[in-house]
Amino acid sequence: MDDRAALIEDTLQRLADTVGDxxxxxxxxxxxxxxxxxxxxxxxxxxxxxxxxxxxxFDCVLGQAAGSEAPRFHLEAARLQHDGYGLTAADLDLIFAAIRDVCRDTLGESWDEKRDAAWASLLDELSGLTEETTG
Ligand code: HEM
Structure with missing residues (x-):
C-alpha cells in the first residue's frame, strides 16, 4: 500500500473510531x-x-486510493442515476468534499499537511473521473 492509501484508510478508521456512524x-x-x-x-x-x-x-474513496477501476464505474452510474435531479459533475463532487471536511473536523490536530494533501489529490482524481463521465 502506498503512503496516500495508508493515510486515507487511517483517516476513515479514526473517523469511525471517534464518531461511530x-x-x-x-x-x-x-x-x-x-x-x-x-x-x-x-x-x-x-x-x-x-x-x-x-x-x-466510501467505496469510491477507498477504491481510488487503492488504484481500483471501480470508482470510474460507480461515478458513471451516479451520473446517469442523478441526472433526473439536475445534478452536475461538480455537484456530485460535493459529497466527497463533505466527507473530507467531516474527517478534518473530527481529526483535529492529527489532520496535518500530509493528510490534507493526500485528500486533496484524491478528491481531484475523483472529480476528474466524474467530469470524464459527463456525456
Ligand atoms: C452531492 C452529491 C449528491 C447528491 C445531492 C445525491 C443525491 C441523491 C438522491 C436524492 C438519491 C435518492 C434518489 C434516487 O435513488 O434516485 C441518491 C441515491 C443514490 N446516490 Fe446519490 N447524490 C450525490 C452524489 C452521489 C455520488 C458521488 C454517488 C456515487 C459515487 C452516489 C450514489 C448514489 C447511489 C448508489 C444511490 C442509490 C441508493 C439506492 O437506490 O438505494 N450519489 N443520491
Missing part, C-alpha cells in the same frame, strides 16, 4: 454546503438510500 455528520455537512440538496432526500424516511449512497461514496 459518520452518516449524520456527513449529510449535515453536505446540506450546509448546499441547503437545496436536503429536500431531495425527503422520501428517504428511514435513511436507507442515504446509507447506501454513502457506502458507494
Amino acid at each position: 459518520p452518516q449524520p455528520l456527513i449529510y449535515a455537512r453536505l446540506f450546509t454546503l448546499r441547503p437545496d440538496f436536503e429536500p431531495m432526500f425527503e422520501l428517504d424516511r428511514d435513511g436507507g438510500v442515504r446509507a447506501y449512497m454513502l457506502e458507494t461514496c
Whole structure:
C-alpha cells in the first residue's frame, strides 16, 4: 500500500473510531454546503438510500486510493442515476468534499499537511473521473 492509501484508510478508521456512524455528520455537512440538496432526500424516511449512497461514496474513496477501476464505474452510474435531479459533475463532487471536511473536523490536530494533501489529490482524481463521465 502506498503512503496516500495508508493515510486515507487511517483517516476513515479514526473517523469511525471517534464518531461511530459518520452518516449524520456527513449529510449535515453536505446540506450546509448546499441547503437545496436536503429536500431531495425527503422520501428517504428511514435513511436507507442515504446509507447506501454513502457506502458507494466510501467505496469510491477507498477504491481510488487503492488504484481500483471501480470508482470510474460507480461515478458513471451516479451520473446517469442523478441526472433526473439536475445534478452536475461538480455537484456530485460535493459529497466527497463533505466527507473530507467531516474527517478534518473530527481529526483535529492529527489532520496535518500530509493528510490534507493526500485528500486533496484524491478528491481531484475523483472529480476528474466524474467530469470524464459527463456525456
Ligand atoms: C452531492 C452529491 C449528491 C447528491 C445531492 C445525491 C443525491 C441523491 C438522491 C436524492 C438519491 C435518492 C434518489 C434516487 O435513488 O434516485 C441518491 C441515491 C443514490 N446516490 Fe446519490 N447524490 C450525490 C452524489 C452521489 C455520488 C458521488 C454517488 C456515487 C459515487 C452516489 C450514489 C448514489 C447511489 C448508489 C444511490 C442509490 C441508493 C439506492 O437506490 O438505494 N450519489 N443520491
